[in-house]
Amino acid sequence: MASGGQKADVTVGVLALQGAFSEHVQLLRQAAQILDSKDAVKRHWAFLEVRTPAELASCDALIIPGGESTTMSLVAQRSQMLEPLRDFVKVLRKPTWGTCAGLILLAESANRTKQGGQELIGGLDVRVNRNHFGRQIESFQANLDLPFLKQADGKDFDTTQQPFRAIFIRAPIVEKLLPRVAGPQEGEAKVEGTVVAPSRPIDEQVAKSVKLGDVEVMGILPGRSAALKDDATKEKLDAEAGDIIAVRQANVFGTSFHPELTGDPRIHVWWLEQVRQWTEGAVHP
Amino acid sequence: MATELPINGGSGIAQNGSPESSFTVKTGLARMLKGGVIMDVVNAEQAKIAEEAGACAVMALERVPADIRAQGGVARMSDPKMIKEIMAAVTIPVMAKARIGHFVECQILEAIGVDYIDESEVLTPADHAHHVEKHNFGVPFVCGCRNLGEALRRISEGAAMIRTKGEAGTGDVIEAVRHMRTVNAEIAKASAMSDAELRIFAKEIGAPFELLKETAKLGRLPVVNFAAGGVATPADAALMMQLGCDGVFVGSGIFKSGDAAKRAKAIVQAVTHYKDPKVLAAVSEDLGEAMVGLNVGLMDAKDKMQGRGW
DSSP, X not given: OOGGGXXXXXXXXXXOSSSSHHHHHHHHHHHHHHHHHHOSSOXXXXXXXXXXXXXXHTOSEEEEOSSOHHHHHHHHHHTXXXXXXXXXXXXXXXXXXXXXXXXXXXXXXXXXXOTTXXXXXXXXXXXXXXXXXXXXXXXXXXXXXXXHHHTSTTOOOTTTTSOEEEEESSOOEEEEEXXXXXXXXXXXHTSTTEEEOOOOOOOHHHHTTOOOOOOEEEEEEOSSGGGOSOHHHHHHSOGGGOEEEEEEETTEEEESSOGGGSSOOHHHHHHHHHHHHHHTTOOOO | OOSXXXXXXXXXXXXXXXXXXXXXXXXXXXXXXXXXXXXXXXXXXXXXXXXXXXXXXXXXXXXOHHHHHHHOSOOOOOOHHHHHHXXXXXXXXXXXXXXXXXXXXXXXXXXXXXXXEEEETTSOXXXXXXXXXXXXXXXXXXXXXXXXHHHHHHHHHTOSEEEEOOOTTSOOTHHHHHHHHHHHHHHHHXXXXXXXHHHHHHHHXXXXXXXXXXXXXXXXXXXXEEEOSSOOXXXXXXXXXXXXXXXXXXXXXXXXXXXXXXXXXXXXXXXXXXXXHHHHHXXXXXXXXXXXXXXXXXXXXXXXXXXXXX
């Protein structure tokens, strides 16, 4: 939380409708301390649990945590949060990071949803495959090489050369990178068993400073899908090439694993640094 | 949630498949369920209603506790066919119950692929003295407790999640409150103790010393803790959340009520917005008949399920 009751320079919300939001808040606090110890200029960060449109409106950036995406989506709808979230991510293009369930909600297209589908927020031109690896018994940990941590802007992350111990719980993966289109992903809507997010055009003012490029692949998990038992899933993927488990497109970042379950704040430090640059109007990716 | 649960996941380069790594994955799913409602369902149709209402998981069982109570007899693990139908009907995690100490029922549930096993006092116990050794399983376990000692014994056996027991199938929240308050009070007491005092307290409550010490330091249970047993209304659910639990199990309270879908949705909203009385008032409106319920104060001790478990 902001110290000394001063107005915060940057307010980061964590969507607290359901799931592991408290874990993100804890890591954000750690990450802010690390950034503070490195930068000459101290910033007043505020970290906020977000359950209402008013709380969301006070945020400069947002994390959508792990949890059950079906639950979050339904609760968001019934709490009048769905449209404000779409505005935040797609119209105002504020920095947003989704982990696991959060990644699903931020995808423009998702498959293997519950019968009758589910509402998505969208923002990332990707298709995610829910519960890709199977049920809980297939949940696992893996050491990941994340290039963006190594290249983090010359910043001295103490353990830069260490792999990131990533935890995958009934995790989704990015099954397909989609072309950027004006309007909804209509091609995707025709694919059997997928749901797509509704399109929301970017705000005209915001569009002057934000360039919406293609989706960047930020992390790969090698070789895991090659061991999958489910042949139908395997066929659709180039399993040997590895699974896409981290992506970014303009303001939106998504990981299919749970950095919030690891005692390792490196990704939170990196992301807060991105948020700082974004809110200070530096060049947007 | 009164107290946050510190992150204890591995960092650095732990070995794949090490016990520590496996426990992180087991407790990880419990953390993902927090702030949510887990609903008892007896068939695929109810499971879909629960999913549509926003349940973060369902508990597959043959009879809800209220019916087990009414019908009597020995209550066992459900038919795997029924559990598989429920698993096929929904995409949210599916839990299932095994009898206390019945490790073969647990092996069967693991083989089917359920996401969590509840070693539950709602079923008739299969062992007069032992609980299942839960560390040996790949699937995570949730277990009931009435007090801190019971909770820590279950965690030491390998439970990755705890629920306070309450009194299942009654719709009377008093026991859920009693157990939550008991756990909270014992943790508060332990937190003020020296190591020497904690050793005596550990003996008194039958808890492993190291786990008790960790709990005292954290000021809360070291794993996710849901409330269970008697939650029937949105207000009951929010009450348990304000008392400090991480989420809520609702058993008979939903499908023994007049309008199950509406009540289920209302309880889900109440758990998210548990601190906001205006939302609680709005979702409590016009829910129809709550389950009739049994007054626990008028029950015989032999009729209570909470005493099962050792």
